Amino acid sequence: TKLDLLSENTKQSAQLFEQAKKGIPGGVTANIKYIAPHPIIMERGKGSKLYDVDKNEYIDYLLCYGALILGHGHPYVFESVMKQMKEAGTTIFGTPHRLESVMAEKLISLYPGIEMVRYTNSGLEATLLAIRMAMAYTGKSKLAKFEGHYHGGFDQVLLSVNPEEDQAGNEKIPNTVPESRGIPDYYVENTVILPFNDLIATEKILRARAHEISSIIMEPIQGGFIPADQEFITGLRGLTEELGILLIFDEVKTGFRLSLGGAQKNYDIKPDITALGKVLGGGFPVGAIGGKKEIMLISAPDGGRDILTAGAENKNKQDALFHSGTYNGHPTILASGLATIEVLESEGTMESLFSNTQLLRHQLEDVYQQYNIPMQTIGEGSIFNIILTQNNIKNYRDMNKADTTLRKKLDYELLKLGIYTKPLNRYSMSIAHTEEDITRTVEAHKRAIQIILDL
Numbered sequence: 446t447k448l449d450l451l452s453e454n455t456k457q458s459a460q461l462f463e464q465a466k467k468g469i470p471g472g473v474t475a476n477i478k479y480i481a482p483h484p485i486i487m488e489r490g491k492g493s494k495l496y497d498v499d500k501n502e503y504i505d506y507l508l509c510y511g512a513l514i515l516g517h518g519h520p521y522v523f524e525s526v527m528k529q530m531k532e533a534g535t536t537i538f539g540t541p542h543r544l545e546s547v548m549a550e551k552l553i554s555l556y557p558g559i560e561m562v563r564y565t566n567s568g569l570e571a572t573l574l575a576i577r578m579a580m581a582y583t584g585k586s587k588l589a590k591f592e593g594h595y596h597g598g599f600d601q602v603l604l605s606v607n608p609e610e611d612q613a614g615n616e617k618i619p620n621t622v623p624e625s626r627g628i629p630d631y632y633v634e635n636t637v638i639l640p641f642n643d644l645i646a647t648e649k650i651l652r653a654r655a656h657e658i659s660s661i662i663m664e665p666i667q668g669g670f671i672p673a674d675q676e677f678i679t680g681l682r683g684l685t686e687e688l689g690i691l692l693i694f695d696e697v698k699t700g701f702r703l704s705l706g707g708a709q710k711n712y713d714i715k716p717d718i719t720a721l722g723k724v725l726g727g728g729f730p731v732g733a734i735g736g737k738k739e740i741m742l743i744s745a746p747d748g749g750r751d752i753l754t755a756g757a758e759n760k761n762k763q764d765a766l767f768h769s770g771t772y773n774g775h776p777t778i779l780a781s782g783l784a785t786i787e788v789l790e791s792e793g794t795m796e797s798l799f800s801n802t803q804l805l806r807h808q809l810e811d812v813y814q815q816y817n818i819p820m821q822t823i824g825e826g827s828i829f830n831i832i833l834t835q836n837n838i839k840n841y842r843d844m845n846k847a848d849t850t851l852r853k854k855l856d857y858e859l860l861k862l863g864i865y866t867k868p869l870n871r872y873s874m875s876i877a878h879t880e881e882d883i884t885r886t887v888e889a890h891k892r893a894i895q896i897i898l899d900l
């Protein structure tokens with residue numbers, strides 16, 4: 446039987462996908478990794494490039510959902526990881542070790558809102574811990590989040606990330622819509638959805654429900670590319686302080702990508718708690734939360750009441766917030782993250798990453814204009830997205846009004862032309878992307894437009 450191919454050049458991918466489906470539901474290990482009719486199965490990466498099992502080369506703009514800011518296989522990261530394992534004589538100690546504090550000090554120096562740090566193994570675990578900490582600290586049990594914002598794949602936040610138009614409700618008072626089967630009603634009832642970039646509507650909801658809302662979790666830049674207005678985010682910070690609600694910045698995506706101090710540095714706002722991930726692990730799984738000392742200290746084994754004494758962890762455990770994880774603070778992974786940050790800190794690195802991103806954005810904008818396709822790029826720092834409308838984009842609902850059908854068609858052509866990102870996904874840049882990559886990418890967009898428009 447003829448396999449349903451993405452293109453004639455991805456036959457091996459199609460075949461391997463058929464094989465994968467036998468042992469793995471849907472053939473993918475995360476639902477979002479599926480691309481119809483079959484994902485492209487990669488087998489090698491180098492710098493800005495990915496190579497699939499059919500030996501096609503792609504310029505990679507997915508970069509493992511933004512994690513690989515140095516590109517694939519940066520030699521200094523490889524070296525640092527190998528050195529760490531050799532010197533330690535093991536992959537992990539299972540006990541406290543030096544690098545935990547080294548990284549903590551680094552994060553404290555870079556992020557205005559971070560005074561103390563705890564590690565997790567993913568961005569998901571970081572936001573989960575941040576939310577629990579806010580509930581423990583405030584003694585309130587509801588969570589508020591913004592429509593369209595993603596914070597990881599767990600029950601409490603898998604709500605109104607990408608709601609269907611007919612379920613999303615009033616734009617000023619959005620419904621709480623579960624994104625998956627299996628999410629208990631409890632979470633739907635206890636999660637308040639707020640409209641992003643609408644301070645007046647947000648304030649109305651918050652004032653009415655402040656007594657029960659422990660925290661607001663938000664992506665300061667939704668999806669890494671729709672920025673909160675400065676006025677909105679400043680207003681929200683003031684409002685949350687006034688109402689006794691903690692403000693959690695989920696900087697899993699924006700951390701190290703807009704500046705080394707994340708979005709909070711650019712906005713000059715100190716959140717109460719920050720969640721980090723992705724770039725922090727330099728390509729290995731990691732997460733962290735950081736925040737104000739008095740909040741973070743409740744996760745100390747004695748609940749942060751006093752300096753620890755022998756046995757305190759048992760006596761006072763009701764006072765402490767439970768946080769655990771076999772692999773938390775993994776030394777090999779922290780070595781990778783520290784090496785990554787070190788490279789990013791070298792002079793001119795972030796600046797040239799940003800100017801390359803700007804260059805690509807401007808050239809893409811020119812191409813679409815040339816073909817009279819309404820288009821804009823939006824984003825900050827090293828992440829942007831291509832939106833096929835000239836209307837102002839302030840939130841999730843605005844995004845859905847853009848021409849996603851044409852964008853998707855173009856993305857499929859681009860895949861065939863060797864430009865890799867998931868259809869409709871944003872573009873992340875790395876320091877490995879060269880001007881030649883940019884030129885090739887812009888030419889591929891031209892070609893894709895010509896094919897789709899039949900020119």
Ligand code: PMP
Nearest residue numbers: 567568569595596597697698722
């Ligand atoms: N928060 C944000 C803003 C994210 O982008 C992601 C991952 N895309 C997460 C949380 C979850 O991180 P992870 O996939 O490492 O669990």
